[in-house]
Amino acid sequence: MKVGVLGAGQLGRMLALAGYPLGLRFCFLDPAAGSPASALAEHVVAPWGDAQALTQLAECDVVTFEFENVPVETVEMLATRTQVCPGAKALAVARDRLHEKTAFQELGIPTAKFAAVDDAAGLASALSEVGLPAVLKTRCFGYDGKGQHVIRSAADADAAWRALGGQPLLLEAFVTFSRELSLIAVRSRSGDTRFYPLVENEHREGILHLSRAPARNLDPAQQTRAEEHARRLLERLSYVGVLTLELFEVGGTLFANEIAPRVHNSGHWTIEGAETSQFENHLRAVCGLPLGSASARGPTAMLNFVGHMPPAARVLGIAGAHLHDYGKLPRARRKLGHVTLCGASPADLEAKIAEALALLEP
Amino acid sequence: MKVGVLGAGQLGRMLALAGYPLGLRFCFLDPAAGSPASALAEHVVAPWGDAQALTQLAECDVVTFEFENVPVETVEMLATRTQVCPGAKALAVARDRLHEKTAFQELGIPTAKFAAVDDAAGLASALSEVGLPAVLKTRCFGYDGKGQHVIRSAADADAAWRALGGQPLLLEAFVTFSRELSLIAVRSRSGDTRFYPLVENEHREGILHLSRAPARNLDPAQQTRAEEHARRLLERLSYVGVLTLELFEVGGTLFANEIAPRVHNSGHWTIEGAETSQFENHLRAVCGLPLGSASARGPTAMLNFVGHMPPAARVLGIAGAHLHDYGKLPRARRKLGHVTLCGASPADLEAKIAEALALLEP
Numbered sequence: 001m002k003v004g005v006l007g008a009g010q011l012g013r014m015l016a017l018a019g020y021p022l023g024l025r026f027c028f029l030d031p032a033a034g035s036p037a038s039a040l041a042e043h044v045v046a047p048w049g050d051a052q053a054l055t056q057l058a059e060c061d062v063v064t065f066e067f068e069n070v071p072v073e074t075v076e077m078l079a080t081r082t083q084v085c086p087g088a089k090a091l092a093v094a095r096d097r098l099h100e101k102t103a104f105q106e107l108g109i110p111t112a113k114f115a116a117v118d119d120a121a122g123l124a125s126a127l128s129e130v131g132l133p134a135v136l137k138t139r140c141f142g143y144d145g146k147g148q149h150v151i152r153s154a155a156d157a158d159a160a161w162r163a164l165g166g167q168p169l170l171l172e173a174f175v176t177f178s179r180e181l182s183l184i185a186v187r188s189r190s191g192d193t194r195f196y197p198l199v200e201n202e203h204r205e206g207i208l209h210l211s212r213a214p215a216r217n218l219d220p221a222q223q224t225r226a227e228e229h230a231r232r233l234l235e236r237l238s239y240v241g242v243l244t245l246e247l248f249e250v251g252g253t254l255f256a257n258e259i260a261p262r263v264h265n266s267g268h269w270t271i272e273g274a275e276t277s278q279f280e281n282h283l284r285a286v287c288g289l290p291l292g293s294a295s296a297r298g299p300t301a302m303l304n305f306v307g308h309m310p311p312a313a314r315v316l317g318i319a320g321a322h323l324h325d326y327g328k329l330p331r332a333r334r335k336l337g338h339v340t341l342c343g344a345s346p347a348d349l350e351a352k353i354a355e356a357l358a359l360l361e362p
Numbered sequence: 363m364k365v366g367v368l369g370a371g372q373l374g375r376m377l378a379l380a381g382y383p384l385g386l387r388f389c390f391l392d393p394a395a396g397s398p399a400s401a402l403a404e405h406v407v408a409p410w411g412d413a414q415a416l417t418q419l420a421e422c423d424v425v426t427f428e429f430e431n432v433p434v435e436t437v438e439m440l441a442t443r444t445q446v447c448p449g450a451k452a453l454a455v456a457r458d459r460l461h462e463k464t465a466f467q468e469l470g471i472p473t474a475k476f477a478a479v480d481d482a483a484g485l486a487s488a489l490s491e492v493g494l495p496a497v498l499k500t501r502c503f504g505y506d507g508k509g510q511h512v513i514r515s516a517a518d519a520d521a522a523w524r525a526l527g528g529q530p531l532l533l534e535a536f537v538t539f540s541r542e543l544s545l546i547a548v549r550s551r552s553g554d555t556r557f558y559p560l561v562e563n564e565h566r567e568g569i570l571h572l573s574r575a576p577a578r579n580l581d582p583a584q585q586t587r588a589e590e591h592a593r594r595l596l597e598r599l600s601y602v603g604v605l606t607l608e609l610f611e612v613g614g615t616l617f618a619n620e621i622a623p624r625v626h627n628s629g630h631w632t633i634e635g636a637e638t639s640q641f642e643n644h645l646r647a648v649c650g651l652p653l654g655s656a657s658a659r660g661p662t663a664m665l666n667f668v669g670h671m672p673p674a675a676r677v678l679g680i681a682g683a684h685l686h687d688y689g690k691l692p693r694a695r696r697k698l699g700h701v702t703l704c705g706a707s708p709a710d711l712e713a714k715i716a717e718a719l720a721l722l723e724p
Contacts, residue, residue, distance in 0.1 A: 013382070289674055313652060316384075317652045327382075
């Protein structure tokens with residue numbers, strides 16, 4: 001079975017690494033030559049809309065994506081010629097914050113107050129509706145904290161509008177949360193679902209820094225609630241594959257922040273930390289295979305290497321450390337790799353996290 | 363860092379899958395086009411002695427092998443131009459049963475009585491020295507039970523000579539063992555060692571069928587003894603990389619049967635069943651990186667798929683099953699893939715083994 005993948009970054013690379021043992025073959029499409037997946041799979045280097053490239057992709061048994069910001073027309077064209085999972089509908093909702101938030105609301109999933117902003121007048125009325133503080137965000141193409149502006153005062157509103165105005169925007173109430181969590185969920189072609197334990201995420205400068213899984217002091221009722229939210233989304237979207245739900249913990253309530261229609265950085269710990277990795281379960285789902293267990297094997301953490309890779313020998317010198325080097329050239333704010341840390345106990349894991357954090361010191 | 367690998371079969375494929383996360387790149391040499399590793403790495407299709415191909419391999423930072431029966435000249439030539447691990451010395455011992463047995467004897471490692479056989483007269487004197495029953499084996503190039511003949515009577519001796527005569531041979535006393543075990547050992551460039559728990563192996567028609575790890579009812583003293591044997595071999599051979607020691611359990615004694623100077627089929631369970639896989643630890647060793655833990659995560663089994671692959675959906679329908687399809691064309695007696703089974707307890711593992719064995723029924 002051959003799997004076409006839109007995007008050939010590290011997510012694609014890890015999909016291929018998980019898929020070869022299943023006997024799958026891969027064809028990646030990505031305009032950037034030398035992308036991480038290209039070291040180990042067929043990589044068509046072409047613009048997203050290139051007709052010949054899309055013909056090659058359409059020859060795959062199924063097409064999926066590791067990068068959701070591809071042109072809608074690309075996905076729609078492929079969907080007329082082969083199976084695309086998750087489908088265009090899921091993609092359309094996930095890539096537009098307004099559709100996403102509206103879906104949360106319609107499904108009864110708690111989320112921050114929000115309002116669409118299409119022009120400067122719209123911003124003023126949205127601010128009076130949502131209140132301050134608030135966050136102005138682009139509806140599409142935001143990632144790693146890009147395309148966001150916090151508004152605490154009228155002056156901030158002007159600055160935010162100057163920075164982001166002229167494209168479809170969304171204003172959201174600023175949520176003061178105790179922590180950020182994410183749920184990696186997967187749904188098979190036959191509608192079977194699996195949910196990984198909630199992950200606790202820390203960001204630095206808008207980029208995921210450290211994930212702990214399962215989240216510390218995890219209340220089983222909270223896990224159940226998160227799974228109920230995700231199940232409703234998966235079913236509403238007739239979703240096939242891995243879906244990531246990002247959540248804010250506010251007191252005892254979970255506020256849905258956004259969804260990613262793909263494998264996710266906060267799920268990288270599953271490669272060593274869960275019975276079946278998010279990458280393998282995504283492929284099992286889109287290829288019509290039975291899903292694997294999403295249970296955690298033990299306390300696990302994932303630390304991102306951003307902008308700079310520490311020497312492999314130092315990373316591997318930590319007991320229970322598993323290195324993932326994406327083979328990318330270093331650049332500021334670029335995710336170059338990560339390390340997974342497996343602990344014998346929560347305390348042992350914290351000691352390993354401390355060791356790994358020391359690698360980031362200059 | 364770029365790793366050259368002689369041989370591009372499933373062992374090479376699994377080396378590459380373990381090595382990409384470490385940031386390694388690979389170049390394989392194998393005369394057979396379409397070999398399993400070729401789907402995911404650079405593969406030079408050329409005879410072992412091809413000058414241009416060897417120049418390509420010599421450009422790698424280190425060269426290793428997943429197939430030890432390459433011409434000695436190939437290895438020696440490469441060793442003059444780059445680092446080869448394990449070295450030509452280890453290879454020379456491991457690929458010749460006489461050298462191997464002699465090394466066991468010199469190191470005080472129990473092994474079956476043996477005698478070299480160079481001609482028909484030599485067979486007669488070897489038989490009188492070793493006694494009956496015995497096994498006549500080719501000194502080199504034997505694998506999966508090929509090149510072996512059991513001798514229980516004078517008539518068998520004639521048949522064995524007709525089948526194997528004309529090449530360097532070895533006669534060994536036939537060992538009646540209670541079970542076959544193997545030890546996967548690894549030694550780093552700095553001389554650090556790690557040993558996986560003993561594996562219990564069952565063969566069918568001379569081909570590995572089922573491995574259980576750790577071996578059932580494993581006596582810690584036996585594990586220690588096996589590690590002592592392996593450590594002596596590793597040190598004698600100044601070995602760098604994974605070495606597999608095959609053993610027969612005879613009463614309370616472990617008889618060394620043979621060594622393989624490479625990752626081994628009986629170590630495939632380590633991908634999911636151990637903290638660090640044999641493939642990753644081999645690469646860590648040959649690349650000068652610190653070794654990872656060789657501890658088992660729990661009771662694990664590995665079942666080979668020989669000649670026929672069951673449907674992926676059926677394999678993955680078993681809870682805790684991990685499929686490895688090597689992407690090979692089916693052929694009688696050919697290893698096409700394997701499944702790793704992870705059990706919550708020894709009893710749970712046996713139930714899963716029974717489920718997996720049912721997949722092999724016609």
